[in-house]
Amino acid sequence: GDSVTQMEGPVTLSEEAFLTINCTYTATGYPSLFWYVQYPGEGLQLLLKATKADDKGSNKGFEATYRKETTSFHLEKGSVQVSDSAVYFCALSHGSGNTGKLIFGQGTTLQVKP
């Protein structure tokens, strides 16, 4: 079945450091790919998405490119801030009948220190 694998955390960075969180997936066909972010005590918010191969999603300085050849959707940011501290989830949406069910990775905790 479909699955998503994220790099294990936690990831601890200093402010202004470069961020990469790896995400790879297994799926038939052409799923849509998402990154969600969860701040402490809150629900999940969509950070960015890509719906077809080679698409680049971007938002708030974060970027991820849909790489079908490597089945990856790695999240990057050039300069992280303390306010980026959160849990990041990679997810895909792919199901018969397009029901919108999301399959999530296990999440990666990011801690940014001043």
Added chain:
Amino acid sequence: DAGITQSPRHKVTETGTPVTLRCHQTENHRYMYWYRQDPGHGLRLIHYSYGVKDTDKGEVSDGYSVSRSKTEDFLLTLESATSSQTSVYFCAISPRGQAPMNTEAFFGQGTRLTVV
């Protein structure tokens, strides 16, 4: 913010008791979902609905039932709560079917349930 309200936000209950969680939306979206979040597992789908009275099972549906009698409300019931159902439960909605394919889902704030 998407108009999704979950209630209650926190609940402690005893093993063996029934529990119902409510999700209310003001967006008139057709698709609604219940997920549970556990450390090391991310979020996993419990049940979902694609319309009034139309529901289907997700990945971890054992011990849970759902009902949707109105577009705006999606209820999740734990028939007889067990300690393994201690988790954070999230409701989500999607405009799927009203917008291009593969649109994202919007999540509620979550319900933290503890079964003692």
